[in-house]
Amino acid sequence: MKKMNFFIIVTALFMFGSLLAACSSDTSSNDHEDETPTANETDNNDMSEDGVMFQETVTLDIPVYDRAFEGWNVTDNFYTRWIQEEFGETYNVDVNFVPIARANEVTDYQQLLAAGNAPDIIIHYDMPQALAYYGAGVMQPLDLDEVAEYAPTYWENVSETIEQYGVVDGENIFFFAERPDISNFVTVIRKDWVEEVGMKVEDLTSLEKVNEMAMKWKEAGLGTLGGGLTANIYNYNYAFRDWPIDPEYRALYSDLMVADFTTEDTERWLRNLSYQYHNGLIDQEFYLRMDGNQIKTEFVAGRTGTYGEYISSNTDLFEATLQNNPEAEFAVIPPHAPEGRVPQGRADWPFGLIMGINEAATDEERIAVWLYLEWMSQPDNLFFLQNGVEGENYILDDEGFPVVNNDFNGESALAMNNNKDYWALVTEAPYFGTDELTRKAMKNFWSPPGHEEIVDDLFKYQDETKEYSTPDALFTVVIESQNEYQSDLNALFQELYLKVVLGSEDKFDEEYEAAKRQYLNAGYQEILDEKQAAIDAGNYNYSE
Template identity: 80%
Template sequence: MRKTFFVQLLVVSLFSSFLAACSNDGTTTNEETNNLPDETDMRFPETVELDIPVYDRAFEGWNVSDNFYTRWIQEEFGDAHNININFVPIARASEVTDFQQLLAAGNAPDIIFHYDMPQALSYYDNDVLQPLDLEEIAKYAPTYWENLSETIEQYGVVEDEHIFFFADRPDVNNFVSIIRKDWVEQVGMKVEDLTSLEKLNEMALKWKEAGLGTLGGGLTADIYNYNYPFRDWPIDPEYRALYSDLMVADFTTKETELWLRNLNHQYHNGLIDQEFYLRADGNQIKSEFVAGRTGTYGEYMSSNTDIFEATVQNNPEAEFAVLPLYAGVPEGNVPQGRANWPFGLIMGVNEAATEEERIALWLYLEWMSQPDHLFFLQNGVEGENYTLDAEGIPIINNDFDGESALAMNNNKDYWSLVTEAPYFGSDELTRKAMKNFWSPPGYEYIVDDMFKYQDEGREFTTPDALFTVVIESQNRYQADLNALFQELYLEVALGPEEAFDENYEAAKQRYLNAGYQKILDEKQAAIEAGNFNYFE
């Protein structure tokens, strides 16, 4: 049975919500309205308020809810349809908490979104999403519907209700692991020698002995795909469904034991940042790399990233390379990784959204789906933000800092409602354009190698299974288990090497007893009932 939404938070806001309901003449927030748009120009007779969430990634000097592009959207789309668009900032680092608080206070935007299905299912389970009328989407957003209808129909159904709609996800990715090439060569090795985890650790020991620095590291939290390189190949679909999860960490498998044993070894032998557990966010990890204290770092590439320039300012001799595909993989294993699901943002309509707000949302997705509008949001003003090459691909002007300057991620947090990445008509042209977007001047080779390793590892990079029912125990125990995981994994990783087996066994039992066994049992029942999708 689906639960009442966030009971603790609702207690706080119950009285004010009651007063608001009483002052609304007894009507509910989502009853139908006569204020429907004209069939010809899709303009509402009376102004409609449309609240759109947008990630706030704390870019310095960037106001996510009021800037050149939000004003352009209002002028080009909102004014034409008599819709007032309010952009609601959602902190990327605490998005679930932000949504929970806004929902409990009755101030949540008309879209509730997340990148991971387990959390999206949690919103559904807490009764904050309304079922979708697919004919309504097709009527008011025909272009968007044509692009995403198959995805919505295949993956948007929960317990026989149409609940979720999605952004498209072209097969592109800009995350790359970087290594200090000069350090590698300084200890008599070459980057291409790093063909396994064992070789990586051997090199890190030489770094330590030479007084150079350590491997980079940070606190493992929220994203639990740390043990994929330790897994067997080929994949057992049911095993993958049982133990792969972005909401709750797998802590009890042989793969996690191997991951922890290696982390324990790296820590006690001085191969990894000795205060990795204090690096709770990317900026803290980045600062160690920039300062020259660590020699590896993972970065989302963009043409205006400052990682290379900042590091060279502190370390003029610094040279960089992409960490080879097999560098963190135990000998004999393959470089398994978690691929994205075949969709981008997972979205639902706020249960409190009215009919007119919902229709305004579909009109917004339709407008956003038009190639010209997407191109402008992704690239800015021609002649200022970019110029076009002979193939019509934008060449970014990295020095432009005028009013139409884009956010650091090419304005993605606005257009990600309809697609996760730009597309230029073919995979070849898209990759060429992405190289322009993602290559800092002078470091184009980094993106070339990033693409090369992506291609080489593609067959080993597969999506997690996708459950089609709510795993109730997952929602019930998630917060407690995530907090316990932080405690237990560090207790084992930082504990004495000679006590590893004893510490890990005790930690594993605590984790199982704290609710993880109940999650495994419920997942197993769902698997046996066939209530999951597995992607080959």
């Protein structure tokens, strides 16, 4: 942190009187309030390396996603201990990491909130759920001047985003991580299977071609397309939608948290899924695959030929698959859509994690959050969390970019996806100043050894479909009926969509019409009505 930033922080801290102590090399005692020096008595407004910020130790509860990586303790590892040493001991903060199951995060948060044990930061990637937390009264309003005061670097990076998207019902509620315009999600296909049935990966540019290929896989006894239960995140029908986009239609029916089940777009998706299932083109037990690891197991075992994941240099996907199928070859499946349509996709909002301060957090804990974000926003600290120890986790190439040592498995080995769940509080992806430099660096960061072409194709296809990737609308008011009916509708959606897809093909129309009526009557119509009222009042944000 720069000395100028320390001046801003230290000067402001004295306004809290006995709340915060001066910077002292004596960390064994915090009870000498009368010995607090003035700002001019501190070391040129800087802090000694072993000094403390808070007079009494503050416990800061930080959420971290637990993705069930084998052998990784999300709350106690080399990097959590480093954070405690470098940040916690400097500011007299006890940093406590609270695990949140990525596959079950809403339930985890609800249970922690009900028990009074939720972390000081409430996080989610999707605005509808973040608004649901706000609507439940578990977030406190923010003083943006306070954020700027204690976290000037962080504030400079995201202030425009916070001011544009963080307001709900006229109050400042949310703060955000940065989101560079880059993504590492990729869908991998068994290239050797495609070529074995006389086709080429680059020709799979329509849904009809993909289904034709899958039929040939079936006839050749190779395997099926991968699949899993659609639940919790509902972006399944974008490629089945009309183009160009009608902004009001997008606002009404696009919602990651409550499934759009009644539009023609969803009907097209269901018909295709029914066709794939009844013709043996998709994993016949897809509805039993509840999470990414279960879907991945089928791909690794050689029973399915497609799988999507966030790619990184230390992914075990290719190595594990090759152990079972030494002849396997891999490629990225091209973006595709039904003939006559475009490969639409849901673009990310212009921010990463959406965050709010727990209503139960004290003033000291809230300030500790801003200090933590400021500390993590410093380039050296962020770089260390993202890359690890030079000479162990990585080396620098001639241009100063980190090159990962994928064979390293010592104490400082990074978690899968390069420790992202720790540094995602300030940015969704590393950034190196320009898009060109960032892509160059991220190729090293994301490319699995021996499969560098995967990231090349990832970038290629992202460029080709960029105009068709657009963000959802954001409502600036709480949709109360969504909070009321979300849980019941999510459960009902799983029941109804599987009934339609797995049921007899000749009864598809009958089953779907009955399912739509049931879904609307279960609360979805109330959600649509409330959304339409908000749209008519202009209480939504949409920008392509």
